[in-house]
Amino acid sequence: MxxxxxxxxxxxxxxxxxxxxxxxxxxxxxxxxxxxxxxxxxxxxxxxxxxxxxxxxxxxxxxxxxxxxxxxxxxxxxxxxxxxxxxxxxxxxxxxxxxxxxxxxxxxxxxxxxxxxxxxxxxxxxxxxxxxxxxxxxxxxxxxxxxxxxxxxxxxxxxxxxxxxxxxxxxxxxxxxxxxxxxxxxFNPKQAMSGFKLMLWGFFKKIVIADNLAPSVNEIFTQYQSYSGSVLLLGAFLFAIQIYGDFSGYSDIARGISRFFGMELLLNFNFPYFSRNIAEFWRRWHISLSGWFRDYLYIPLGGSRNGTILNIRNVFIIFLVSGFWHGANWTFIAWGLIHALLFLPNFLLNKHKKDARNLPVNAFLIPSIIDVLRILLTFCLVVLAWVFFRAPSISVAIQFIGGIFQPSVFEPIGGFLNPYDNQSLLKEFVMVAIMFLAEYVYYVMPKKVFLQTFLFECVYSIIMIILIVLNIPIHSSNSFIYFQF
Amino acid sequence: MKHFLIKLFLILLSTWLCFEVVLRWFDLARYTIPTDQIGNNCMLKPGYSGLYVGGGFGEIQAKFTINSQGWNSTEDFNLISDSQTVRVALIGDSYVEGTHVDVENSIGRQLDRMTHNKTITHEYGRSGANIEDFNRVYNSFVKGKYDYVFVLLRDGNLNATSATFMNCGCSKEEHSSKSKGMIRSMYSHSAVLSYLNINQFLTENVQNMIKKIRENFSYSGSAASDVNAQGQTKVQTKQIPHKENQVDWDFGPEVIILYEKKLLNKHEIIQKIPEKHVFLAVNHNENDVLDFGFDRHWNSIGRKDCAITMFHAIRL
Incomplete structure (x- = not known):
């Protein structure tokens, strides 16, 4: 079901x-x-x-x-x-x-x-x-x-x-x-109401974001040879957003539903795309899996308490196994390997525990320029790694990334139409912007008391439900990506 | 618990009300075109006109006008005995009925414009029609009255086994079930229900769900074939038995078949028709967008393409 x-x-x-x-x-x-x-x-x-x-x-x-x-x-x-x-x-x-x-x-x-x-x-x-x-x-x-x-x-x-x-x-x-x-x-009414809100947010991410981006992502990754570098780059970014919406959406729905029954589940996603480096990304993405591998594989292997060579070996093992866990394909192993390579510089410089706290912001909730640049850089690296995760084979992933790094990457993408409705992606972009803006504000906002007022709950629920229903795709498959893992 | 449930009820109620307002304000939940009994046929309601709205955000909006004979056309289908005018009939399903584009941009109107009104085209299209309906339409309204007769044949037209609107009437279906009448009445009063039914096939999905529940409680066989490698469950739908060979080919030799590339090649029926009487309905430029994406009905460009094919066929 x-x-x-x-x-x-x-x-x-x-x-x-x-x-x-x-x-x-x-x-x-x-x-x-x-x-x-x-x-x-x-x-x-x-x-x-x-x-x-x-x-x-x-x-x-x-x-x-x-x-x-x-x-x-x-x-x-x-x-x-x-x-x-x-x-x-x-x-x-x-x-x-x-x-x-x-x-x-x-x-x-x-x-x-x-x-x-x-x-x-x-x-x-x-x-x-x-x-x-x-x-x-x-x-x-x-x-x-x-x-x-x-x-x-x-x-x-x-x-x-x-x-x-x-x-x-x-x-x-x-x-x-x-x-x-x-x-x-x-029964705790506050817990149940927060579960209801979380569940709606999960559905928003799944239906409004992930399901609506899926046709474009599928089209670009299937017909990658016929698209310009700019469209391929767009496809890679859209997949990064799709998989986040899909999987974190599922986790939010699961956690929200569980609160109806008085049980709290582990936090699985903690705003991963606002990470300032790869190590922070892995503390925020699929937390329950990375925590599992840390506790039952990395630490028993010796963690980071051995010599440099063994420590590096452990890092590679945990990332490769994590990639392989996702599926029986070399693409997942390559994806894990890329993340290991991206993680390694921080690890060797002993900076992988840096940025453990949330993003510091000023009174207007704006972070420093340096942090913004670091977030963007980390996001771009993660997006490129996702190409391996999504592509059917390593050779396709390499061709796809090769296609991005062409002069055509500077061509306008206006001609690309969403195959779902043969219209531009404007609506999807607006929805993605809403999602990131809302998550950002929630992430950096110091006081969240007003979120529990009835007025907010009512307005929020109305907007969410209407957006969700309006955006349910017609005639399309709607299974969750992570079901296959 | 009581407070939570009251709160939840109020939230859901206000959501419903707001959604009703949104749908009515933006005109996103139009009702389906009503039908009427003409003779023993279930036709579109004569004299009814309006705007067809489809898609979650009303991506498809098209004007329709039902003529006095129950077809989507601005003009009644009266044949003129003018030797200068070429009389053309086009028979088909929803692709010919044409509620997805303005009635002024239908295949027939585009053909008439192309020929500078040297043709007069009557479009006998009805959503859900199949090959049996086409035969009956041909024999009842078309045979011997037109210079050219086109049948737009699509894959789906060959799968059903009995007529859906010709000689089957509307009333017996509508009045056979009280619950059906009640559901329709609910749809006509609630934009939300209507919207969900048009875009998310509410009634159909509820029926499928009930069927699945029944099957789950009575079925103990293998279900492996219902699941693909990604673990996605395919909805079990009853397959209509394919009885193409039992379909009577009751068209006259003047009939020209238009078909969509790749769709009909596999069907035996296409072998029965002389080759010169078969045309690809659309010979389009690969960059052209011919449909609405989530809805495969042709847009104006797709219909224009079909009209061009007919134009070339007439010049034969």
Whole structure:
């Protein structure tokens, strides 16, 4: 079930009503109900893969118990390795099998060794990368005694399958979400109203921004050979905005919906395009994933406490794995590699922890010229890296970027029409400007009290809902990009 | 909780009211053209005229005028016996009905202008019509009365199996279901509902959703084919059985078929027509924008292109 579907528009109020009005006296029943509804939510896509989700949940639940109950370190390690192995085995099979087979065949062919390989037409179970990482973090945390194992099957299953985050995150931690599941929840009207506003903002980013930019991005990336450098540059910028609108929009919707049920999810995006360097960008983009890799991969590898060579190795590993997590294609690995290379200068100069605080601004909410230039430079670098993320192959990405750096990059882009309505992109530009302006003001504004007044809530909701409905694309696919990861 | 729900209700209510105002103010939610019973046919309501509005922001706006016979045309279709004037009939679906462009820029009017009014073209177009409708229109209104008869044939016209408007009447469908009447009445009073129905196919989507819920609770087979590699779910829609071979080809030899490139080549029916009687409907310059993007109906340029094709065919 998609958040932006008619089914979900009915599903959410029904679940909300039963959860708070029928089951309000017993949080255990609320949890059981949320679990059931999460399974319905998932099975709406394909009921067969529900079994995989339940199996993965059961595996981690029992592994967690066995690790906690094991007396010897060897047994603990056995259960940890078993859980990680099976989880990654499923992930590898469904997500990476064909990639490895194809890559092996290419490598052997180049060595003039011809072998018959067979690939599978595998359907990637939606959300497998996300719920696998939920489970892995849980068993690893138990192994390192950061948490006690959950002894209630339903509570643990809710942690893994909670429907707002089930298919595209944020990637939750047991230390953060499980305690919220294990205790009674009281309805908090302020929390619910802030959830409503956040959900609308997420829909705005998804429908008004991402869905409306998608046809232009698809057209430019598909027909890149027939466009001038200026249009290719436009395409790269539009994709950067599209993917931000799509993914951060999903995260905002998920976090907003979760607040209706009295649960707070991790912040996943913290105004990443206002970052002043790549390190800051990665502290603000897909925070739950970068935090996961930091805690469960980078730090166990030694982090930045080793010699320079090992530290650089660790940086490359974490970025390459992060790229590979997104999909079985060399383009994602190249994308990770580019970010590693962009990150490295800051890291070597030990400036990667610089700019940890929010952007400083003056009384008129305007930052310094230096900061503006740094933000623009960082954004441009990120945009170029996104080309690899979006292109179907590395050669296409290189040709695309090569096309940008041509004299034609100075040609006007006025002739490019949005294939959605065969009109100029003026409307889309206005909407993007509204999004960035609103996010910027919210980001740097010191006092946000007026945002909770009824007048603001009412005006904001009216404007948002009207803009969202007016901008719902006609006759077009509206799935979220991150579902495929 | 009570306060939250009241607050939410007030917000949603004021949003609805504001949206009604916005849609009415900017004229974004026009109602569909009403139909009327003429004989046993379900035609557009004679004498009705106005502005067709389509697209989320009213990107498509076009004037229409329904003549006394229920076709979108400024003139009634009266045949004149003038040997100087070439009489042309064009049969088709919504592409010929032409509510997406001003009635003055329809294919027929553009053709008449091209020939300096040496032709008089009557456009027998009706949205949703199929090959069976075309046959009936031909036999009822066109056969033996025109010098040239064109049929604009598109892929979709060959898939349906029974007539949608000729000989099927309006009233039996409209009065067969009370709920349908009620829904239409709601649409006519609420610009928001009307807008959602025109642009987001509200009724159709609700029906699909109910169908899907029913299928989900009664279906236990494989669903792998419904999901693509990106995990996107495809909406299950009932496929209309393709019965092209059962379609009777009941047109006279004078009929010229206009078709869209690549759309009909795969259909066997195209083999039955003499080659010299088949023309590409549009032979356009690749840079020309012929439609509205989200709506594939031709704009004025697309229609002009079609008129040029007819112009060349007549000169044969």
């Amino acid at each position: 998609l958040f932006n579907s008619l089914e979900f528009l009915l599903f959410l109020p029904i679940v909300f009503f039963i959860y708070w009005f029928v089951l309000k006296k017993d949080y255990r029943k609320q949890n059981a109900f949320i679990l059931l509804m999460s399974y319905v939510f998932y099975a709406w896509w394909d009921e067969r893969f529900l079994l995989l989700l339940i199996f993965s949940t059961a595996l981690d639940f029992f592994s967690g118990l066995m690790i906690a109950n094991a007396i010897s370190q060897v047994k603990k390690k056995f259960w940890l390795v078993l859980s990680i192995g099976i989880n990654l085995g499923f992930l590898g099979f469904f997500k990476y099998y064909n990639f490895f087979v194809d890559s092996l065949k290419v490598a052997l062919d180049s060595s003039h060794i011809h072998v018959d390989t067979w690939t599978l037409s595998i359907v990637l179970p939606v959300g497998i990368s996300f719920y696998t990482f939920h489970g892995l973090s849980y068993v690893i945390d138990i192994y390192y005694k950061r948490i006690n194992p959950c002894r209630n099957w339903i509570n643990y299953s809710v942690f893994v399958s909670y429907f707002p985050l089930l298919v595209a995150g944020p990637i939750e931690r047991a230390t953060h979400l499980l305690p919220q599941i294990e205790k009674p929840r009281l």
